[in-house]
Amino acid sequence: MSVRVAVRPALLEWARSRSGIDETVWHKRFPLFDAWVAGDAQPTLRQLQDYAAKTYTPVGFLLLDEPPVETLPVADFRTPAGQGGTMPATGNLLDTLRACQARQEWYRDNQLLHNEPHVDFVGSVTVSTPPTVAATSMRDALGWTGEVREELGSWQEALAQLRERAEDVGVLVTISGIVGSNTHRRLDPNEFRGFALVDDYAPLVFVNGADAKSAQVFTLAHELAHLWLGATGLSDAEAESGREFAEERWCNAVAAELLVPMSDFEQAFDPAGALRPQLEPLARRYRVSTEVILARVREAGAIGWDEFMLERDIERTRIESLDSGRSASGGNYYATKPVQVGKRFTRDLIASTLEGRTTYTEAFRLLGVKKVSTLEGLGRSLGVL
Known part of the structure; x- marks a missing residue:
């Protein structure tokens, strides 16, 4: 006879929430879930173990009296749906953060063992530093000049080149769209786009590789700005976050100035011309997303906040429709x-x-x-x- 386990519905719901599993496939994977939550049935021990494994939850947590409180180990600079408040964290995000912290700890010990020098640009500026000054410091350290950018043939090349240059100056750069090696645990760009873990000997940035390549370029620049600032944190790199958090507003401004210098942009953009036809050519010129170009248009004073938000939503819908028709490739x-x-x-x-x-x-x-x-x-x- 199979052993049944009495599990509190709140624990089952908590595991569901932290799993990050899409609503469209949930009931196909767990057809008995509603009955368990309603108390009409109880899972067997094997079913509970399977549920724990598939929701990436330690099985012991499901036997507690109430859901445990899992806190993010870093500052949270994300803004849910453009509003204030705190966003929940899925197991995918938490496991990714913990894995990166473990790698950072090993690398720091390795650097100290070999008497390697600290990375001097970490924490070298403050939010009072003008973004143009901070961007110049980053540009000089990374060698990210207009001439380098012009030689890049695609967003993929821009991302790879910026990543290589960041690693050359001592940054650990991780770009992944999945948790560890598990291709079934896809990271959601709507949950987070990246994070930075500040350390004098092992500065680390993570970029959500499930995001569009053009968006990843800006996220990488944004997280590098966090290192220059010396501010560990989790980001969504959204304009709304910039309104909510001074650190995000500053990092957005520095990343934009690094990738799309305003002095050059004002020469390339025609404020008297139609906006939409200029977006993609400018995005290709600077190897960034059209969202970043829209932000620079707003910062140049050509459009206001409301028009920016409207145009940004139009661009997101357009990009999502393009991405939906693309098939992913595992690569080498x-x-x-x-x-x-x-x-x-x-x-x-x-x-x-x-x-x-x-x-x-x-x-x-x-x-x-x-x-x-x-x-x-x-x-x-x-x-x-």
């Missing part, structure tokens, strides 16, 4: 995995493992791999072997 594992974990981090971790300073068990955990052959393959792809 040995090319994508280091980007998902961070090339700089992966390279140093594998070298440490091969030298015997880090155990294979620890390396597997931090990289999210299971085989020595996979680790060695990553090493070869990065020139460590």
Whole structure:
């Protein structure tokens, strides 16, 4: 006879909320959920274990009297639907944050072990620093000039180039659209677009790779601005957040100035011309999204806030319709995995493992791999072997 488990409905609902599973597939995966919540039936132990696994919830949590309070380990600069308040965090976001914190901790210890110098630009400016001044500091450190941008043929190239340049100056850059190696746990750009974890020896930024490539370029610049500011935090990189939080407003301004310098933009944009025909050509010129261009148009005084919000919503609808017809590709594992974990981090971790300073068990955990052959393959792809 199967053992039935009495689970409080609030725990089942809490696990559902934190799972991030889309409403359209929920009842297909859990056809007995409504009956459990209503008290008309109780799950067997095996069913409860399956429910916990599929909602990415520790099974012990489901046996508590009330849902545990899970707090974000970083400042939350997101604004839900353009309003004030606090957004909930799914297990996908929490697990991603914890994985990045573990990698950062390892990398910091590794840097100190080798007597590496601290990264001097971390916390080098304040919100009182003019965005143009901070953007110039970033541009000089990253070598992100107009000449470099003009040589880039696509948003993908712009993202890759900015990522490489950030890693060259000591930043751990992680770009991933999934949790760890689990392709079934897709990160939702509507929940967050990125975060920055400040540290003098191991500064880290994460960019949600499930977002559009053109949007990822701005998110990366925004999170790098967080490092220059010395402000750890979780971002949605939204204009509304800029109204709510001084740090986000400042980081948005710095990122925009880095990617689309106003002095150059005022020469490229025709305020007397029609707006819409100019959006895509300008987005291609600066290798950013049309949303960023719209923001610069507003900052140049050509449109007001209400018109900006209206045009932004039109652009989002247009982009979503384009994205819906595109099929995702897994790509080359040995090319994508280091980007998902961070090339700089992966390279140093594998070298440490091969030298015997880090155990294979620890390396597997931090990289999210299971085989020595996979680790060695990553090493070869990065020139460590």
